[in-house]
Amino acid sequence: MSRKLTLSVAAVIAVASLVCFGLVRTKQVRAQSAPADPARDIAATWQGILHSGRDLRFVVNIAKVGDGALRATFYNIDGAPGGIPVIATTLNGSLLKLDLPFGTYEGTVSADGNSITGTWRQGPNPLPLNFARATRETEWTIPQPPPRMPPMAADAKPAFEVATIKPSGPEERGPRFEFQRRRFSVIHTSLNDLIRFSYGLQQRQIAGAPDWVTSENYDISAEPNGEGEPSIKQWQSMVKILMADRFQLQLHYEKRELTVYVLTVARTGAKMIRSQSDPGTPPGLGFGPPGNFGATNATMADVAEALGQGALDQPVVDQTGLTGRFDFRLTWTPDEAHFGAVGGSKPSPTESADAPPDLFTAIQEVLGLKLLSTKAPVDVLVIDHAEKPSAN
Numbered sequence: 001m002s003r004k005l006t007l008s009v010a011a012v013i014a015v016a017s018l019v020c021f022g023l024v025r026t027k028q029v030r031a032q033s034a035p036a037d038p039a040r041d042i043a044a045t046w047q048g049i050l051h052s053g054r055d056l057r058f059v060v061n062i063a064k065v066g067d068g069a070l071r072a073t074f075y076n077i078d079g080a081p082g083g084i085p086v087i088a089t090t091l092n093g094s095l096l097k098l099d100l101p102f103g104t105y106e107g108t109v110s111a112d113g114n115s116i117t118g119t120w121r122q123g124p125n126p127l128p129l130n131f132a133r134a135t136r137e138t139e140w141t142i143p144q145p146p147p148r149m150p151p152m153a154a155d156a157k158p159a160f161e162v163a164t165i166k167p168s169g170p171e172e173r174g175p176r177f178e179f180q181r182r183r184f185s186v187i188h189t190s191l192n193d194l195i196r197f198s199y200g201l202q203q204r205q206i207a208g209a210p211d212w213v214t215s216e217n218y219d220i221s222a223e224p225n226g227e228g229e230p231s232i233k234q235w236q237s238m239v240k241i242l243m244a245d246r247f248q249l250q251l252h253y254e255k256r257e258l259t260v261y262v263l264t265v266a267r268t269g270a271k272m273i274r275s276q277s278d279p280g281t282p283p284g285l286g287f288g289p290p291g292n293f294g295a296t297n298a299t300m301a302d303v304a305e306a307l308g309q310g311a312l313d314q315p316v317v318d319q320t321g322l323t324g325r326f327d328f329r330l331t332w333t334p335d336e337a338h339f340g341a342v343g344g345s346k347p348s349p350t351e352s353a354d355a356p357p358d359l360f361t362a363i364q365e366v367l368g369l370k371l372l373s374t375k376a377p378v379d380v381l382v383i384d385h386a387e388k389p390s391a392n
Contacts, residue, residue: 041113042070042091046131047140050120059140060098060105060131062089071276074100075142082145085277085296087327099329101284101294105129122289149181151280152228159241160184163222165389174217179282181229184238188217191247191386198239199381202308202315204258208383218389232282250385258378261316261371263304271368275325283325287311290334291356296327311359312371315378320369332362 043064050056057077065071072086088099091109096116098105107118113133120129134140152158168174174188177197186194192214195206224230224238243249277297284296285306293311295303300318303326308316333355356362363369 042096042109045134045139046116047134048129048131050127050129052127057140058129059134059142060086072098074098077140077142081143085327087273087294087296087329101286101296101329104329107131149229152226152230152234154231156226156228156234158224158226158230158234158238160222160238161225163220163242163246164392165218165220165246166392168217168219172217172219179235182223183221184223184235185219185221187219189220190214190217191243191249194239194243195381196309198236198243200236200305201381204313205315205378205380206383207380210386212388213383213386216388246389248385248387249383251381251383254380254382255377256380257375258380259314259373260376260378261308261312261314261373262319263300263307263316264370264372265320265322266364266368266370268368270320270322271366272326272328275327277325279325291332293330294328297325299325314373316371317376328367330362330366331356332359333357335359
């Protein structure tokens with residue numbers, strides 16, 4: 001996906017000819033070209049520069065798949081190497097739309113089919129972004145990602161061999177979790193955030209924690225023992241060991257009846273796109289500005305856990321029965337449930353006529369799923385003891 005792309009442009013000319021046979025003469029009608037279609041060669045490599053504080057070079061490779069649908073891959077030449085699959089690529093006449101996990105692009109293909117004029121949206125402030133068709137002479141070199149490291153053995157039970165913990169600086173923003181091959185790092189992250197990550201819990205499922213567990217933030221850098229690249233579950237297991245060792249964390253589970261959301265399939269049926277990514281690669285799940293959520297290569301269990309942790313103030317239980325992995329992008333107008341989940345303040349009323357719907361409506365209209373509120377017994381993790389981290 002990240003190799004240098006070459007492109008071959010074929011001109012398509014429709015020729016109409018009429019030949020009449022007779023005893024005396026043969027009549028031929030001059031061939032005529034069909035009207036120009038600006039989207040006839042949309043399957044190509046496109047490149048443009050986004051001016052956002054600093055110039056960022058973007059490349060989009062669009063290809064036609066077997067059923068005639070369009071599939072695109074997005075590259076940030078000045079960012080991390082490797083491509084990001086576009087969740088949905090649609091072309092309506094000359095209007096092109098790309099849905100990515102972290103933003104959307106809409107543009108109009110020019111009459112000659114060599115440029116696209118449009119807008120990039122990632123957050124509240126849209127930015128102009130124009131693409132030009134790349135040629136063999138003008139195309140930018142797409143950086144190659146490093147070779148994929150072999151995965152750690154599935155039955156391995158690793159621990160962090162080296163781990164550095166220090167208080168976060170006041171200028172830091174977070175929490176941020178980063179997994180880079182065999183390096184684990186978090187920035188501006190509380191012990192509460194570590195607990196939620198490693199145990200896969202919603203905030204209401206944690207009880208008995210002292211105030212500093214939530215209010216004090218740390219930067220952590222660690223490397224595992226053993227060989228290979230750990231899976232997400234192995235990273236979670238190592239964080240549990242780290243918290244027990246360095247934070248002296250002691251806990252136990254209790255069953256408590258809580259209000260939860262059950263995620264089911266709506267009557268219309270699921271509308272999500274099956275992921276084309278390697279199922280062995282980790283899912284991509286992320287929240288952008290309030291009211292934005294993107295998922296790639298994600299199972300329904302992944303989606304339910306992410307919604308419970310980052311968008312709603314109650315745990316979410318997956319009862320869709322859907323198997324496999326999916327790609328989608330969801331936008332909605334946040335309300336009290338969302339801001340309560342992320343610790344923000346109550347939002348101001350939205351008066352814009354084109355504002356997206358609330359989360360529950362968006363999930364049903366865009367994904368074909370439904371959230372239902374009910375009571376259910378849920379595992380709650382009770383903190384028995386915790387200490388501020390020991391010295392490195």
